[in-house]
Amino acid sequence: MAFSPLIQKLIDALCCLPGVGPKSAQRMALQLLEKKRDAGLNLSQVLTQAIEQVGRCRRCRTLTEDDVCGICRSVKRNESLLCVVENPADVFAIEQSGEFSGHYFVLLGHLSPIDGIGPDDIGVTDLIDRVADGHVEEVILATSTTVEGEATAFYIAEHLASQGVSVSRIAHGVPLGGELEFVDGGTIARAMSGRSKI
Amino acid sequence: MAFSPLIQKLIDALCCLPGVGPKSAQRMALQLLEKKRDAGLNLSQVLTQAIEQVGRCRRCRTLTEDDVCGICRSVKRNESLLCVVENPADVFAIEQSGEFSGHYFVLLGHLSPIDGIGPDDIGVTDLIDRVADGHVEEVILATSTTVEGEATAFYIAEHLASQGVSVSRIAHGVPLGGELEFVDGGTIARAMSGRSKI
Numbered sequence A, B: 001m002a003f004s005p006l007i008q009k010l011i012d013a014l015c016c017l018p019g020v021g022p023k024s025a026q027r028m029a030l031q032l033l034e035k036k037r038d039a040g041l042n043l044s045q046v047l048t049q050a051i052e053q054v055g056r057c058r059r060c061r062t063l064t065e066d067d068v069c070g071i072c073r074s075v076k077r078n079e080s081l082l083c084v085v086e087n088p089a090d091v092f093a094i095e096q097s098g099e100f101s102g103h104y105f106v107l108l109g110h111l112s113p114i115d116g117i118g119p120d121d122i123g124v125t126d127l128i129d130r131v132a133d134g135h136v137e138e139v140i141l142a143t144s145t146t147v148e149g150e151a152t153a154f155y156i157a158e159h160l161a162s163q164g165v166s167v168s169r170i171a172h173g174v175p176l177g178g179e180l181e182f183v184d185g186g187t188i189a190r191a192m193s194g195r196s197k198i
Helices: A005-014 A022-034 A037-053 A088-097 A124-132 A147-163 A185-193 B005-014 B022-034 B037-053 B088-097 B124-132 B147-163 B185-193
Strands: A078-085 A102-106 A138-141 A166-169 B078-085 B102-106 B138-141 B166-169
Touching: A005 A022, A005 B037, A022 A037, A022 B037, A022 B088, A037 B005, A037 B022, A037 B037, A078 A088, A078 A124, A088 A102, A088 B022, A102 A124, A124 A147, A138 A147, A147 A166, B005 B022, B022 B037, B078 B088, B078 B124, B088 B102, B102 B124, B124 B147, B138 B147, B147 B166
Parallel strands: A078 A102, A078 A138, A138 A166, B078 B102, B078 B138, B138 B166
Antiparallel strands: none
């Protein structure tokens, strides 16, 4: 052991970050201590502040330090459209596309009976209450295309069937700019079965 | 903008880590807030503590929270051997090899006139004082094999010439397990000129 106990503790703590192993953590720790002490102190302060203050939006369940998030507060957005996603990162990805101007509902996960994650854990009851409010006309299910994401979308669609709202699922198929030869068989099968007339 | 200001601030702060761009920083921030709040709080505390307490070892200049580091304090190590390296990470790499039982001197950088880094910034005077103490019999220069590292080694060797100690440079050549066809020309040239009789 060549690092002092405190430096080793910092290296171990940095390993909690996704994608960071012992080698990158060592590089990060030494670089913070050698050259970036101000940035490191700032990171430590912002991290504490975020962990203490960030909670869930009361309306859409996304992560935010406010009681109700910016998108839910905005008067410019279309209240009749509600897009259901798994994570706050998905909200970001959809916002980047510029194609959607409705509201979101963030599940913060997907149904996973094997891990004990049921409908209540991902807020399906809150979602049904929200739709029952009456403002929503269409629910767009944008959960991921994994088995769990599909199952979650199917479960939600079934439970919204009696509410008199239109329920849709985002299109699956070959991504833009994708070479057909590198696309997997499952995606091509979905692109075929979901074909549209031109 | 789909993230709240505080989450965006955390993403920006995480970008100070080496090898972390906006996309990885976003992933880190969301994962810390969604699933790893305890680990995140621990990281923030350890980071503050390390930045406040870790300084340089009075004898070898490596990073440590103690006045004198563990290696310099150890009575089991050979005082007559002194290995000069650029960074604390180099000390770790040499310790891992298990081949060296002497003391270290960490420059915390290399000579780089273009960036205004001169001999005093990397502690060459401290090194000469240390050698003048009289315990050191051999100085092993293990600075890196970049142009700056070579220049630093050459500069130190020149300034130690009058001290009556033996000065050596670690061997350069083909790494163990390396296929000759993938080794660069400069390394092969050094391996050739530094050949030894078997």
